[in-house]
Every structure is written in structure tokens, then in C-alpha cells.
Amino acid sequence: MGRFNEKKVLITGGTRGIGKATAEKFLAEGAHVVVSGRTQHSVDAVIEDFACPGLFGVAGDVSLVEDCQRIVQTALDWLQGLDVLVNSAGVFQPASIEDTDESVWRRIMDTNVGGSYFCSRAASDALRKNRGCIVHLGSESGINGYGGSTAYCASKGAIVNLTRSMAMELAPQVRVNSVCPGVVDTQMAREGFAIEGDQDKGMQQQRQSYPLKRVATAAEIAAAIMYLASDDARFITGESLVIDGGATAGK
Template sequence: MQRFTGKTAIVTGSSSGIGEGCARRFAAEGANVVLVARDREKLDKVAADLDPDRTLVCEADVSQREEVDRMVEAVADRFGAIDILHSNAGIAVMKPFEDTTPEEWRNVMATDIDGMFHCAQAALPHLKASKGCIIHTASVSGTGGDWNMTAYDAAKGAVVNFTRALALDLGKHGVRVNAVAPSLTESELTAGMLDDEELLAKFHERFALGRHATPEDIAGPVAFLASEDARFVTGAILPVDGGMSASNGQPPQ
């Protein structure tokens, strides 16, 4: 399929993991792809096997509004329009609440939710013009709590309701806003968890499909939400969790 030929998609946090997988999916379907993250070296590695005529690398920290504004300006200068904004960049702190420092709390909020605000506001004039769409990467951690992840869960909970509220505000402009809510997915963020065989087995017990996700598992639903097939979908939080949220929490029998 070439659903995005002539379209331009910004993907934040695209130097690895879900963001990289989604950027590659957009590129495979014909989009101009803008790779955005803080690590230029990793971005260049992702860009190396993409079409250089349809790829723009932007080193930017989404928690910093000035850097986001510069990134959006560079995209508009290069491709002339913005059709898709996939706000995916995120970080996590995994430790007990009493050990979480104010600085750690603020850093998670600055990237995981403030960054989405900055990107949406900076790109909005272009999205209005193109009748484009925004897809946020939320999480099952935004719809239910985890042990020892208060900052991340609070940020992802904010993403969930930010998505809904933004969909209401932007609908009048023809701009759709949705989110995916993945469960455990292969990424740099989850590498330590995936290396813990005992913990991983506990996770797999909770998935109806019996496994965790790959970035490609998330990329398909993101591409759907960005496509014309989802033209009447807005304000949705789409679980992409292998059936984890289908459970009431009781163990398998």
C-alpha cells in the first residue's frame, strides 16, 4: 500500500523503538518522513537506509519549545506541508515513589506530555491547512497503574485525556487527534525488563496473545489512524496491547 504518497509525517522519538518502527512504516507507504530525537547519531543510522529525497533528520528535544519551533519550520521549508504528527517521544523513571526526585518527575513530564503540547501547538497551523492528524503514543500505563512508575503513569494518563480534549478542540478545523496505548514493547526503554526472564514470563501470562509487542506491531495501528480509512475516528485511545486490557486482573487458570 502507498497510502501516504505526497504526505509528510513527523515522528518524534524516532531514533529507536516504536518511533523508528512507525517512521519506517510511513516511509514504506510513500510518505516524506521527518525523524526527530535528541541523538543525531542514532537518527542518522535510521535514515541511512531510507530514501534521502523523502527523509529529513531533525535533532531536537521536544521538551524545549524553541527547538520544536525550529524543527517545524525546517519541515515546512523542506516539504511545504505537514500532514501527520506522531508524537511518540517519551522517557520513564522506574523506581518507588518515595525515591523519585522532583527533577526526575519534572523530566518525565517535560518530555512525555509537555513535548506533545509543544509539537501540537507548533505544527497546528500546518495541520489546519492540510486537514491533517495527530497520533500520540500513550500507554496501558495511562489507563491503569503500575508499581514503581508513578511519574510515567501520571504523564501517560495526561496524554490520554490530552488526546481526548485536543480532539474536541481541533475537530472544527478538520484535524483528527487519536492515540495508541501499547503494552510492553521492544525498545531501549524496556530493554532491562525484556532481559529479565522471570519478569518477562509474568508479563506474557497477562497477554491474551502470549507475547510482548514489536515496534512493527504498533506501527500498523498508527498508520491506520493516520490514514483515510480512519477519517471518522477522533478522540480514540486504541489499545495495542495483545489483549492485556481484556483481563480483569485475575490470573490465568
């Protein structure tokens, strides 16, 4: 047991990558956790994988407002309250401005910004009641601009100021923070940065571009999420914590 003994936690996008690594850490520290994923198959797989009575899952598409409400309501029913919401569901779709038509733009914005916003909105009363907190998944791409990923960068830039504004509105009961990782070794990054279909080559190129000459692990980002959700961070709100191996520090 640990820092989150009996705490009630909802992690969107908790079936894979950073969200799954975060679920694992919360469970290890005694929390009751609900994970959401886009498909029932992904939810079933993570439930089977962890085989833990403290874990429940719900499928839903966070780009749809009604699914955000249903995901949060399912979590509230199962957990009987909420202490921590981690908004990890997201999509990365590198595309030039020319290739970013309305459907690409809407998919990225509705998932990355809309999903974080509407899940938080649905959870805000319960979080206020428990004096809980929210951790959003921003990105180093929300701080630096990258040609070829304008819509994604815009969505993650939005998370940084959504974090500040939500922190103002939900204070003093609810703390709201985000983490802004550089590249993390997950399926999202492997697929998104593949060079002519070669994922290893793509990741190798990414590693070389970082001052620390590597990318992050999902567990390293999960550790920062846990810190922001913990009592140790009780005076931190409206903050976006950059975890990028020095990428934004300079050249």
C-alpha cells in the first residue's frame, strides 16, 4: 500500500502507453482505479493483464461529449466518488497543413482538447466534493512548434492554458495540472515517428535529437503524474510540468 491507499482514480486512455503505466502505479500504491479505452477489446485486455480486484474498465470515445459523460458516470458509480482524474486519452496524427482537412483537425481537437475538457467537466462536482485533482496530458509539442504537426501542437498548446484556466475556476477545492512529455516510447510515438514504416529507425532518430540521447519511458511520465496527484504537490496548481530530457531547455 502507499500514498494513494483507497483513493478513487479515473484514467482515460488507461489501456495503453502512459495511461496504462499510470494505472499500474496507482494500483501498486493502493488506489481503486477505473481505466477507459476506445474499444471494449482494449479494456478487456488491460483488465485481464492486471487481474486486480481494484480495477474496473469502461469503453468509450472521448471525442464524443456523451461518451465522456458516460465514462465519468460509470467511474463514479463503481468508485462511489472520485479523487483523481488523469486525462491520458489522446491521438497523434502528424500531417501537414495541406493534409489537415476538417475531419483530421476535428479528430485531433475533439479527442485531445474536447476529451480532456468534457471528462473534467463531468467529474468536477465529484472532485470538488473530495478536494481532488486533475492531471492532463499535455506535451512538449504544446510548448515548441513543429511543422508537420500543427493540429497536434495546437491541441497540446490548448492543454497548457486549459490547465491554468481550469485551475483558476476549480480552486480552491480542486488542483489542476498537466505533464508535458517529450517523446515517450509508446505505440503512439513508435507509429507516429516511423520512417518509411520502420519504427526502430524512427525512434533512433528521436533519441538522438534529445540532449539526454534517449526518449522517456511511460513509467517515467507516470511517476510525474503520481507526484502531481499526490499530497506532496498540494501547493501546485495550474502548472505544466515539462519532462523532455532537456529538449526545451535550449540548444
